[in-house]
Amino acid sequence: MIRVSNLNLSFGEEERRNQVLFDVNLSIRQGEIFGLVGESGSGKTTVLKCLAGLFTHWHGELAIDGVPLEHRIARERCRSVQMVFQDPYGSLHPRHTIGDILEEPLQIHGIGQRQQRVIAMLEKVGLNRAWQTRYPHQLSGGQRQRVAIARALILEPRVLLLDEPTSALDVSVQAEILNLLSDLQQQEKLTYLMVTHDLGVVAHLCHRVAVMQHGKVLETLDVDALVHNRAQVAYTQMLVDASRQDNGVLA
Ligand SMILES: Nc1ncnc2c1ncn2[C@@H]1O[C@H](COP(=O)(O)OP(=O)(O)OP(=O)(O)O)[C@@H](O)[C@H]1O
Numbered sequence: 001m002i003r004v005s006n007l008n009l010s011f012g013e014e015e016r017r018n019q020v021l022f023d024v025n026l027s028i029r030q031g032e033i034f035g036l037v038g039e040s041g042s043g044k045t046t047v048l049k050c051l052a053g054l055f056t057h058w059h060g061e062l063a064i065d066g067v068p069l070e071h072r073i074a075r076e077r078c079r080s081v082q083m084v085f086q087d088p089y090g091s092l093h094p095r096h097t098i099g100d101i102l103e104e105p106l107q108i109h110g111i112g113q114r115q116q117r118v119i120a121m122l123e124k125v126g127l128n129r130a131w132q133t134r135y136p137h138q139l140s141g142g143q144r145q146r147v148a149i150a151r152a153l154i155l156e157p158r159v160l161l162l163d164e165p166t167s168a169l170d171v172s173v174q175a176e177i178l179n180l181l182s183d184l185q186q187q188e189k190l191t192y193l194m195v196t197h198d199l200g201v202v203a204h205l206c207h208r209v210a211v212m213q214h215g216k217v218l219e220t221l222d223v224d225a226l227v228h229n230r231a232q233v234a235y236t237q238m239l240v241d242a243s244r245q246d247n248g249v250l251a
Pocket residue numbers: 011020038039040041042043044045046047195197
């Protein structure tokens with residue numbers, strides 16, 4: 001469903017050139033929830049941004065559903081791939097109502113029956129039609145992230161790219177949003193590629209995971225193997241041990 005082949009990306013020119021991705025390879029199946037973990041700065045978000053078309057100067061090959069992605073953002077790509085960002089405070093326009101925020105992508109893509117679609121989508125994410133007239137600042141962090149997820153799904157994409165979707169939320173709200181994402185994935189038969197630093201989230205939600213360090217994928221493994229100490233690479237084992245010591249989520 002998602003294929004990333006020999007993905008390389010650098011920022012800056014000549015002596016300021018900084019290569020941040022080195023021959024990244026990933027192959028994610030239809031209906032899979034695939035995690036990307038690794039230390040800060042290892043390139044996880046950058047991989048998502050290449051797939052979302054937010055970076056276009058990459059080298060290599062990217063494909064969604066067998067269709068190669070071009071080095072520009074194409075309208076059709078928005079229909080098949082959407083991204084949800086970490087910070088629901090920054091990602092919603094503060095002066096637009098929730099109804100406007102959800103309707104805008106439908107308008108841009110010339111899709112009809114917008115009212116019905118907006119209301120149906122609000123209900124899917126656990127809100128209702130009354131939320132249409134509210135503004136982002138009137139919502140809690142969890143409610144904003146529900147709106148961000150609704151906006152990502154309103155064009156009925158098949159792939160969601162999730163960048164730390166719960167890390168800006170209170171612990172009590174994180175589980176709610178993870179459960180919502182899990183339910184939506186099953187109902188809509190979506191494929192997720194999710195960046196997280198939280199191995200507890202990986203254990204709870206993901207089927208497989210790739211471990212990144214310094215812009216490279218060190219290994220890809222089943223979550224079962226991760227949880228049961230069958231990682232091949234010492235760095236992965238170190239992440240697992242650190243997670244166990246921190247909060248016991250993988251204990
Ligand atoms: N627009 C940019 N210009 C220059 N360098 C960038 C840009 N975006 C990212 N980088 C660099 O690319 C590298 C990888 O960043 P990236 O955000 O992908 O890491 P990450 O693994 O997602 O980290 P984190 O978990 O902290 O979000 C970092 O060294 C970062 O400084």
